[in-house]
Amino acid sequence: MPKGGWWLMLFAVLVVVGIAAGLAWGSVKVPLTGVWEALFLGGSGTAGTIVVQVRLPEVITAAAAGAGLAAAGLLMQTVFHNPLAGPGVLGITGGASLGVAVVMLAQPVWGLLPLAQDLVYTVAALTGAVAVLLLIVYADRRVGDGVTLLVLGLMIGYLCTALLSVLQAGSEAQALKGFVLWGMGTFAGVGLARTPWLAIPVLLGLVAAIGLAKPLNAMLLGEEQARAMGVDAARVRNMAIWTTGLLGGTITAFCGPVAFLGLAVPHVARAFLHSADHRVLMPASILLGAALALGCDLVVRTAWTGVMLPLNAVTSLLGIPVVLWVLLSGRSWTRRR
Amino acid sequence: MMEPCPIATEHLCVGHGGVAVLRDVHLELPPGSLTALIGINGIGKSTLLRTVAGLLPPVEGTVLACGQVLHAMPVAERARHIAVVLTGRPDTGMLDVVSLVSLGRHPWTGHWGKLTKKDREAVNEAMEVTGIARLRHKLVMECSDGECQKVLIARALAQATPVLVLDEPTAYLDLPNRAAVVRMLRNAAHSGGRSVLFSTHDLQLALDLCDRLVLLRSAVATWQGTPAEAVASGELERAFQGSGVQFFPGQGTHRFTP
Numbered sequence: 114m115p116k117g118g119w120w121l122m123l124f125a126v127l128v129v130v131g132i133a134a135g136l137a138w139g140s141v142k143v144p145l146t147g148v149w150e151a152l153f154l155g156g157s158g159t160a161g162t163i164v165v166q167v168r169l170p171e172v173i174t175a176a177a178a179g180a181g182l183a184a185a186g187l188l189m190q191t192v193f194h195n196p197l198a199g200p201g202v203l204g205i206t207g208g209a210s211l212g213v214a215v216v217m218l219a220q221p222v223w224g225l226l227p228l229a230q231d232l233v234y235t236v237a238a239l240t241g242a243v244a245v246l247l248l249i250v251y252a253d254r255r256v257g258d259g260v261t262l263l264v265l266g267l268m269i270g271y272l273c274t275a276l277l278s279v280l281q282a283g284s285e286a287q288a289l290k291g292f293v294l295w296g297m298g299t300f301a302g303v304g305l306a307r308t309p310w311l312a313i314p315v316l317l318g319l320v321a322a323i324g325l326a327k328p329l330n331a332m333l334l335g336e337e338q339a340r341a342m343g344v345d346a347a348r349v350r351n352m353a354i355w356t357t358g359l360l361g362g363t364i365t366a367f368c369g370p371v372a373f374l375g376l377a378v379p380h381v382a383r384a385f386l387h388s389a390d391h392r393v394l395m396p397a398s399i400l401l402g403a404a405l406a407l408g409c410d411l412v413v414r415t416a417w418t419g420v421m422l423p424l425n426a427v428t429s430l431l432g433i434p435v436v437l438w439v440l441l442s443g444r445s446w447t448r449r450r
Numbered sequence: 451m452m453e454p455c456p457i458a459t460e461h462l463c464v465g466h467g468g469v470a471v472l473r474d475v476h477l478e479l480p481p482g483s484l485t486a487l488i489g490i491n492g493i494g495k496s497t498l499l500r501t502v503a504g505l506l507p508p509v510e511g512t513v514l515a516c517g518q519v520l521h522a523m524p525v526a527e528r529a530r531h532i533a534v535v536l537t538g539r540p541d542t543g544m545l546d547v548v549s550l551v552s553l554g555r556h557p558w559t560g561h562w563g564k565l566t567k568k569d570r571e572a573v574n575e576a577m578e579v580t581g582i583a584r585l586r587h588k589l590v591m592e593c594s595d596g597e598c599q600k601v602l603i604a605r606a607l608a609q610a611t612p613v614l615v616l617d618e619p620t621a622y623l624d625l626p627n628r629a630a631v632v633r634m635l636r637n638a639a640h641s642g643g644r645s646v647l648f649s650t651h652d653l654q655l656a657l658d659l660c661d662r663l664v665l666l667r668s669a670v671a672t673w674q675g676t677p678a679e680a681v682a683s684g685e686l687e688r689a690f691q692g693s694g695v696q697f698f699p700g701q702g703t704h705r706f707t708p
Contacts, residue, residue, distance in 0.1 A: 330553060330556075337505060338540065340525065341529065341534035343526040343530070386544075
């Protein structure tokens with residue numbers, strides 16, 4: 114068994130347990146045999162409908178979002194050589210949110226056109242995410258300094274928030290409510306028919322992220338040193354950025370700006386595996402991200418019966434201690450001085 | 451016919467963004483030789499090294515690697531010809547010594563970077579000759595500066611290239627480690643048959659342990675030859691003219707004048 118193999122297996126088991134629990138648990142408890150029947154034997158009845166129509170898409174969404182955000186976080190941390198990089202911190206989800214907000218609040222305008230709503234949201238989120246990424250890349254080239262980059266990411270985030278509130282001030286109550294709910298983050302709003310729209314781009318992004326494992330390892334020594342080792346660093350960086358945009362944009366379009374998962378999961382994975390090798394770290398982050406997102410979803414659903422907790426409150430409560438730990442210990446990243 | 455040099459330059463002008471810092475450099479790095487690049491801060495040592503290593507395009511002229519134009523080579527092929535150790539200490543996080551040295555096999559492994567038996571042998575040998583085998587599972591970020599420099603050199607040796615280029619490998623090291631590092635490079639050149647080029651400010655080490663010196667005196671004046679020739683001809687003295695350093699050509703030593 115290679116280094117980290119056991120951890121990978123454990124994380125995979127956690128994902129399976131999370132999926133099973135996510136299908137069985139909730140305001141209506143369905144026994145696992147009932148879940149099995151509903152999924153594979155075409156079981157009917159209320160329980161079957163709940164499992165297939167409500168919980169299955171929610172579980173797929175949570176797993177895909179957690180996995181995708183974690184992969185995006187790891188890509189950003191390595192490419193920008195920055196432990197605090199992540200889709201949220203660098204303003205990528207902010208950009209995606211702004212894109213979605215513009216089309217969501219302008220729905221009366223384009224709503225008359227024969228366009229699929231999901232397609233419009235996804236394209237808007239991707240556009241916002243990639244626009245912010247291009248800005249970040251440009252800034253990184255110009256200043257090449259991690260702290261400045263983080264400050265810039267925060268500024269972009271604030272700018273997006275400011276523009277969002279301006280948009281909200283002038284919008285109708287109905288559109289506003291939809292947007293506020295979306296902004297709190299949720300895995301529950303996708304629905305079975307729309308799941309492929311989320312799952313397929315995320316799957317593509319995950320495959321790309323794993324495929325970049327070898328050159329990402331070389332990038333750990335810095336971009337120029339990686340070039341000296343035969344890595345086309347500019348190409349790897351671009352691939353990583355487009356992959357992050359695809360993952361961050363798609364997930365934000367469907368789940369809202371989910372906080373902290375992308376930033377925190379790679380650090381937890383590093384701490385468990387005690388490794389910087391992306392060939393195990395990337396799959397581990399993906400599995401752990403999926404497992405944690407499934408866990409958060411369970412907390413959201415079952416904390417108080419009848420009340421859905423905002424997802425972002427749960428991911429933040431989970432993510433903030435990790436970030437503090439990274440800042441205060443510096444263990445998983447820089448040399449202790 | 452004579453085998454072409456692993457690295458030779460023709461009318462090479464190096465610089466950034468089309469602006470030349472050094473002009474008309476003729477450099478030859480024969481196999482099995484250790485060459486030190488010497489010159490004051492800011493004269494263009496790093497720029498020259500990066501250009502010779504293929505990381506920076508030349509402003510004019512060409513670098514030939516075994517008779518081929520280096521800057522026309524694909525990146526991966528270039529990395530099988532030249533290994534580079536850049537200056538400074540990278541932030542390596544959870545990377546341990548053996549993983550970092552294994553990264554040197556990058557240009558030789560497949561898409562997933564899986565190490566074959568031959569790759570692992572090259573890694574082990576590189577760790578053996580640099581004396582870091584006992585550090586195998588230590589995190590690089592927990593190594594001392596001296597250990598870290600040896601790890602970075604081992605990574606470059608594991609790359610198994612005929613040419614090795616290093617930017618100030620002796621900076622930040624204490625006296626014994628500086629000597630150890632240069633001896634390591636000398637060994638890589640003499641027993642490994644490599645062409646090794648490194649920049650340094652350690653004049654004495656360069657004079658005592660290197661086969662050849664390249665002196666950068668000004669943008670248009672580069673000189674190369676053996677350490678003995680550099681001292682005897684007064685070229686070394688000229689490279690540091692008016693800097694408050696006095697040279698004693700007879701002994702090949704220098705002192706600082708107050």
